[in-house]
Amino acid sequence: MLKETEELLLKKYGIKREIFELSKEVDKDIKDQFERLIEIREYNQLKVLNAMQEANLSDNHFNWTTGYGYNDLGREKTEEIYSRVFNADDALVRPQIVNGTHALSLTIQGIVRPGDEILSITSAPYDTLQGVIGIREEKGSLKEFGVTYKQVEFLEDGNIDIEGAKKAINEKTKLIMIQRSKGYAWRKSLNIDDIKEAIEAVKSVKDDIIVMVDNCYGEFLETKEPTDVGADVMAGSLIKNPGGGLALAGGYIVGKKDIIEMISYRLTAPGIGKECGLMFGTTRTILQGLFIAPYVVSQAVMGAIFCSRLYEKLGYKVNPRYDDERSDIIQIVQLNNAEEVINFCEGVQKAAPVDSFVTPVPWDMPGYKDDVIMAAGAFVQGSSIELSADAPIREPFNVYFQGGITYDHSKMGSLKALESMNIL
Numbered sequence: 001m002l003k004e005t006e007e008l009l010l011k012k013y014g015i016k017r018e019i020f021e022l023s024k025e026v027d028k029d030i031k032d033q034f035e036r037l038i039e040i041r042e043y044n045q046l047k048v049l050n051a052m053q054e055a056n057l058s059d060n061h062f063n064w065t066t067g068y069g070y071n072d073l074g075r076e077k078t079e080e081i082y083s084r085v086f087n088a089d090d091a092l093v094r095p096q097i098v099n100g101t102h103a104l105s106l107t108i109q110g111i112v113r114p115g116d117e118i119l120s121i122t123s124a125p126y127d128t129l130q131g132v133i134g135i136r137e138e139k140g141s142l143k144e145f146g147v148t149y150k151q152v153e154f155l156e157d158g159n160i161d162i163e164g165a166k167k168a169i170n171e172k173t174k175l176i177m178i179q180r181s182k183g184y185a186w187r188k189s190l191n192i193d194d195i196k197e198a199i200e201a202v203k204s205v206k207d208d209i210i211v212m213v214d215n216c217y218g219e220f221l222e223t224k225e226p227t228d229v230g231a232d233v234m235a236g237s238l239i240k241n242p243g244g245g246l247a248l249a250g251g252y253i254v255g256k257k258d259i260i261e262m263i264s265y266r267l268t269a270p271g272i273g274k275e276c277g278l279m280f281g282t283t284r285t286i287l288q289g290l291f292i293a294p295y296v297v298s299q300a301v302m303g304a305i306f307c308s309r310l311y312e313k314l315g316y317k318v319n320p321r322y323d324d325e326r327s328d329i330i331q332i333v334q335l336n337n338a339e340e341v342i343n344f345c346e347g348v349q350k351a352a353p354v355d356s357f358v359t360p361v362p363w364d365m366p367g368y369k370d371d372v373i374m375a376a377g378a379f380v381q382g383s384s385i386e387l388s389a390d391a392p393i394r395e396p397f398n399v400y401f402q403g404g405i406t407y408d409h410s411k412m413g414s415l416k417a418l419e420s421m422n423i424l
């Protein structure tokens, strides 16, 4: 490290000497982990580049249309490129999809009909989806429309209960849900091999069952994606991994042609589907973001590894550990109490390029059961591919640390969080 950097950290950023020395040890401990990440990044970068070249992406695709948006070339090109990258027949990539929850909600609602059953084989889905399904009562949930729901818990060892999943399928089961990332749960993230095995197992019971994967936070962690190993449809948020930090809003859904068509009828109107809908000039940032996403994701993962090792060295329980395999960008650190959680998030906020001077406070965020605190000083509001930390204020006081457009910044976030906790 340059002498100038050391001085900046200690003097300008107020990092204590003890924390600084600890961080140098962490650097040494983790450096061997980066080789594999760089190999994956290189592959994914070439995959994305190839998709753009094969689609003949050109400057005129960055223009925008008006009105109905028929034949919007930029939109069509964006969806073609997403289809190619994720090895799917078709895609919906739209700024009108307001977030990941919306993308997933559209996916489910496009597929199921009254009398159908949804089966989640990865325990309870992400908090916000529980309202969509009706696990938690919300107006207009699928439960109101006569769609039933079942879930299969994970095995003790954190793997999918394949036998349990097969047994839970009945004649009503239309849709199988798999959540790749841990979300707000202390579990391992599923890797692509786990997902492949589960898909094959459920399809062996009923071959016309539709498998959807919540791919939030998982894109570009491995060389394959769920749609490469049999998922019929998957969805995610553009202000997470695949937007590369540049996409200003939106969600994506990729999958089989007929399934994307059904979902598109839910997105716009039956009979209209994906033929309409403006991109409002967002194709440039969506595609440039996708272009740099493999790189950005690798930076975020490096930052997560640093965070994991730093807090583990201080005796905290972390998930995953620094040398574990990863299939999402999330790092969980289990803190001791609500105060530590709040201090940690305040520290991450202090490391932000935007709004570093504000203090995050827990609030009753729509769609979540408990109060949630979020540290996010991002260029794009709520973007969690940018450095962010969040935590529901509930036992066991897990804080979720993710993102970082650059590794150096993510590292700064971990250090400021520690500084703010005032334990060294």
Ligand SMILES: *Cc1c(COP(=O)(O)O)cnc(C)c1O
Pocket (backbone or CB within 6 Å): 099, 100, 101, 102, 104, 126, 128, 179, 181, 182, 183, 214, 216, 217, 237
């Ligand atoms: C982020 C996330 C979602 C969707 O969240 P939004 O905030 O609506 O984008 C869904 N599932 C998982 C696992 C997530 O991490």
